[in-house]
Amino acid sequence: MSFIDYSNSMWSLVPPLIALLLAIFTRRVILSLSIGIIVGAIMLNNADILNTLIYIKNSIISLVYDDGINSNSVNILLFLVILGVLTELLNISGSNQAFANWAQTKIKNRRGAKLMTASLVFFTFIDDYFHSLAVGAIARPVTDKFKISRAKLAYILDSTAAPMCVLMPISSWGAYIMTLVAGLLATHSITQYSPIEAFMTMSAMNFYAIFSIIMVFVVSYFSFDLASMTKFERKAQEQEDKIEEHSIEEGKVRNLILPIMALILGTVAMMIYTGYDALISDGKEFSILGAFENTTVGISLVIGGLLALGVATICILIDRKFRAINFTKVIFIGAKSMSGAILILCFAWTINGVVGDMHTGKYLSTLVAGNIDAAFLPAILFVLATGMAFSTGTSWGTFGIMLPIAASMAANTDPTLVLPCLSAVMAGAVCGDHCSPISDTTILSSTGARCNHIDHVTSQLPYALLVAFSTILGYLTLGFSNSILASLGVTMFTFITSIVIFKKND
Template sequence: KQGRVIDLILPIFVLIIGTISMMIYTGAQSLTTDGQPFSILGAFENTVVGTSLVVGGLAALITATLCALSSKQISLKEYVSAYALGIKSMFGAILVLFFAWTINTIVSDMHTGKYLSSLVSGSIAIGFLPVMLFILSAVMAFSTGTSWGTFGIMLPIAASIAVNADPALLLPCLSAVMAGAVCGDHCSPISDTTILSSTGASCNHIDHVTTQLPYAMLVATSSAVGYLVVGFTQSGWLGFLATGVVMIGLILLFKKRPTKT
């Protein structure tokens, strides 16, 4: 009831500063090992993200603990109980990421990307690759309710397929995976973000899902056309233009006319 703003801001500040500092530090170590001169861009390119996130997260956790206990508004027993509930709420997402990382290792060892790229090269036009990855990632994220898990599974596969099929499509393919995963996660009724959105707005969960679907599908359809254009033209500007034209056309098509009374 007598909370302090600093108790909210300070842990977040420590998280950001700690993570970025460790990213620069681990990146600098990698540059030194390779005998390269230090630069900020080079450090970020060669950083160890996992270690940086762990150190930043632990620093923020320790800071939050000290802030909570120093205020003397909650007891140590209450804090430990809340800490256990936090672990429980995040366990599902951590488990999904753990299995995604495991699958990534298996996919890499089996050279799945090379195999799939050989199938794509021999059966369909390479230009369809971005839009196919977009749709597949959206379906996967919708089914699993997690965009991060889809990132972990699909990004290595998409990168390997693009490099072996047509390196010029590497960035469009990675973009398609991330956009499709976020789209599917946004629409999924089992996604944590969807559940939290309906809970925070105090509305029926299924009502929230069904009312946001038309807007998401409008953007997804327009984006799919844009990725199709990018795949065949390899022009980002033409892809943006096609997306905008299709979106305007769909808005005009489905726009409800006011009813006369």
């Protein structure tokens, strides 16, 4: 099917902007995404109603079947259902409540609960989906116990997930980026860096990711609440103590710890195994980085989830002296709890496909063409990558489009700015991902926290923008000085000054 070409037209921005603005102002995410999808389909098919309907039908079907089963999407959806069932199983056994009660003896206040949640990213940085959902399941009973809002929990999950993944070479993100960077280094004959050295240097210049994580710990330690987050925190503290739904008996802490450990270890082991299998199939030697570069995240999450579900079931059966569990009820309630997130995710994937067919990313990439002072390139590329990720809802898609453009522009103007420009794209992709209601990581962070999706988006946005402002000044300094230390200093100074100003006005 042929479509109208919008690759060089600002009209390519219309469908994502309609969806984004409607979602923010109406707070009805599925309706907003549906309208964006329909508008985009009509535009692509020149208002031909029959072709528009066929296009929408094919787009929906392609989520699960596109010249064969779309295993990645299917596995992510299946993992969501498994996690919902696992959470419900831990709920009815009282394990979540037992963990919250135990944590209260170790964690004495709200600050400790928030810091614990933020610190878990140092153990779960392998993948952003995995982090948002697994840490959400672990931390939610504790944050509820200390009356921390679900919006604050969602913010902590989201603002540590992608930033940590993009900084770490041993993660699904790091492996993907190093693959792209290796090709770009070869293309532009840059031999002074190996891909891993280039990645680590770029990570040191990824000011947005670094300061997003720092911001989470500032917010957690100092209760630094901005805009709507203040309202959500106040409401949470005024509520009565929450008790985990459906709990039918006193549980044990180990019945939560062991399944979560099984989830983490099982997922990591499968990621390494699937990467190993891909390497061997291609006749390559095995390495940990190579395994993560070629891993299959979806099936790894499913296997890890099933293993956790099995461990949880065994633990509960032993404690209940092998009395039967009503698994039909557990599966129904668990799957139902994830139905909203699954619907939003499917609609987000669909509009991402529409945005891809509209060539929104290609249009945005043309905006940097022309005579631009090389010193401004890192800051400009950061802003452009932010806009692209915000509009398309995908960091990885932004990496794929923008990294080659950034490398080419820098190599042809000032080769010393190649790595700063690549780093700026990485930072902007994460920033746009944080701001976008149609980002899958944002959606799954809402899911992990069991938070209203738009509440999460609007409460996270002020923090993302504050860090983004500091980051822009950092990249301007980097472009003109070519000094990582100087640019880090400017970013830090701006970051601290902004926090002090907003804190005084709090």
